[in-house]
Amino acid sequence: MTSTIAVDRPTPAAGPGYASRLPSLTGLRWIAALLVFGFHAGTMRIIADPGPQAVVGEIFTLGLSGVQFFFILSGFVLVWSMRPGASRRRFWRRRFAKIYPNHLVLWALAMLAMLWFADPINPVAALENLFLVQAWDPRPGHFYSVNNVSWSLSCELFFYLCLPLVLPAVRRARPWLLWAVVIAVPLLILALWPGQALVPEADRWWFAQVFPLVRSLEFWMGVAAAELMLRGRWRGPRLPLASLIFVLTWVAASQWIPAEFWTALLSAAYVLVIAAAADADVHGRRSPLRSRPMVWLGEVSFAFYLVHVFVIMTILRVTGDWGTGLPGWWGPVAVIGFLLLTLGLAALLQRYVEQPMMRLLAPSRPPRPGPQDGEPATPGGGWSATPAGPGRATESRGAPRSGTPGGPVVDGLPRQRMSGGGDVDLATGPGQDRSVQQGR
Numbered sequence: 001m002t003s004t005i006a007v008d009r010p011t012p013a014a015g016p017g018y019a020s021r022l023p024s025l026t027g028l029r030w031i032a033a034l035l036v037f038g039f040h041a042g043t044m045r046i047i048a049d050p051g052p053q054a055v056v057g058e059i060f061t062l063g064l065s066g067v068q069f070f071f072i073l074s075g076f077v078l079v080w081s082m083r084p085g086a087s088r089r090r091f092w093r094r095r096f097a098k099i100y101p102n103h104l105v106l107w108a109l110a111m112l113a114m115l116w117f118a119d120p121i122n123p124v125a126a127l128e129n130l131f132l133v134q135a136w137d138p139r140p141g142h143f144y145s146v147n148n149v150s151w152s153l154s155c156e157l158f159f160y161l162c163l164p165l166v167l168p169a170v171r172r173a174r175p176w177l178l179w180a181v182v183i184a185v186p187l188l189i190l191a192l193w194p195g196q197a198l199v200p201e202a203d204r205w206w207f208a209q210v211f212p213l214v215r216s217l218e219f220w221m222g223v224a225a226a227e228l229m230l231r232g233r234w235r236g237p238r239l240p241l242a243s244l245i246f247v248l249t250w251v252a253a254s255q256w257i258p259a260e261f262w263t264a265l266l267s268a269a270y271v272l273v274i275a276a277a278a279d280a281d282v283h284g285r286r287s288p289l290r291s292r293p294m295v296w297l298g299e300v301s302f303a304f305y306l307v308h309v310f311v312i313m314t315i316l317r318v319t320g321d322w323g324t325g326l327p328g329w330w331g332p333v334a335v336i337g338f339l340l341l342t343l344g345l346a347a348l349l350q351r352y353v354e355q356p357m358m359r360l361l362a363p364s365r366p367p368r369p370g371p372q373d374g375e376p377a378t379p380g381g382g383w384s385a386t387p388a389g390p391g392r393a394t395e396s397r398g399a400p401r402s403g404t405p406g407g408p409v410v411d412g413l414p415r416q417r418m419s420g421g422g423d424v425d426l427a428t429g430p431g432q433d434r435s436v437q438q439g440r
Helices: 016-021 023-043 050-059 063-080 088-116 123-130 148-172 175-198 201-209 212-230 239-255 259-282 292-299 301-319 330-361
Strands: none
Touching: 023 050, 023 063, 023 259, 023 292, 023 301, 023 330, 050 330, 063 148, 063 212, 063 259, 088 123, 088 148, 088 301, 088 330, 148 212, 148 301, 175 201, 175 212, 175 259, 201 212, 212 259, 239 259, 292 301, 301 330
C-alpha cells in the first residue's frame, strides 16, 4: 500500500496547493447538500400556495439524489486521500472522529425535542440511531428514527468499516476491472427497479433507498473512479463539458425520462463531474467550485445536512404550520430563512464541535515518507518507488503537503500519478424523505 507508480507528474498552473487539496470537491459537497435541502423544502410543506410550491418541487424533483452524489464523492475522496502508512485503526478512528460528535449533538437535540413535544419514543430505535446501526433495521420508525437524516451516517459507517479491508484488492485490480465497476453500477441501480419485486412490499423502500449493502454500490463506484484517476487511466470530459452533461441529464430526467431511470443516469453524471473537478484541481484548470465561498460552504455542508431537517421540522411545529405550510409569500421567504438559519447553525456546529473534536479525537497522521538514501528525488519534492504488485507501472509521489487559508490541510497519496490528494472529508450524504421515490 505504500508503493508508488512513477510517471511524470504534471505541474498545476494554479499552484501545488490546489493539486494536493482538491478544493473543487469540497465545493461539490455544498451543491449536493443544497439539492437535498431543496428537495426537503418541497416535500416538508413549507410553502402552502400551490404555485410557488410547484416551482420548488419542479426544480428540486431529483434533489433526493443528493445523497447518491455524497456517497460517490465519499468513495472517491477517501481513496484519493488515503495516506501511505496509515493503519486501519487510524483510518477508522479518524472517520469516527469526523462523523460521531456532530451526530451525537443532533441526536441529543432531537431527543430533547421529542420530549418537549411529548412524542412517543421507541427506546430500541433510539439506541439503534445512537450507535448508527438503524439503516440495517427495515421496520418502520427505525431507520428514519430520531434525527432521521442520520440513516446515511449508518450507511457511511458501513462503508468506512469495509474500505480498509477491500482497498488492497482495489490497489491490485486491473484497470479493466475498475472500469467494469464504474460501468456496472448504473446498470445494477437500474436493475433494482424490477428487483424490488423480490422483496416484501413493506420493505421495498428500505431495501432500495436505505439498505447499506445496496447503497454501497455508489460508494464503490467512487472508489473505482478514484483508483483509475490515481493510475492515470481515467478517461472523461473536462469540467465544463461534465457540468453540461450533468445539467442536461438533470433536466431531461426531471422532464421526460421515466423515474426508474433517474438514479442510474444521475450516478453516471455525478461520477463524471466529480472526476472532472478533481482533474481540474490537479492540472490547475479554472474551476468556480474552488472559490473561497464555495470551499467554505462545502466545509460546513456536513453539519448543514445534519441540522436542516431538524430545524425546519422543529420551527414549523412550534409555529403550528407543520403539515400545512405558510401562506402567500411567507412560504418562499420561510424557505430562504430556513436556508440562512441552518447555514448559520451549521457554521457554529462545525466551528465549535466538529473541528475541536477532530483535533481531540482524531489520531495524528503518519509522517510523510521522503526519499531514502540513494533514492532519486523527483521534481517538486516527490519521490518514486518500485511497485509492490504485479503489472503495475511506477508513479511519482505527489507534491509536498500544502494548503491555503479557509480549507482543509491535506496529506499525500499513495501511488499517485498526479500531484497530491485531498483530504476532503465527505462524512455522509443528506437525508431522504419517504414521500418521493426515485426509481431505486
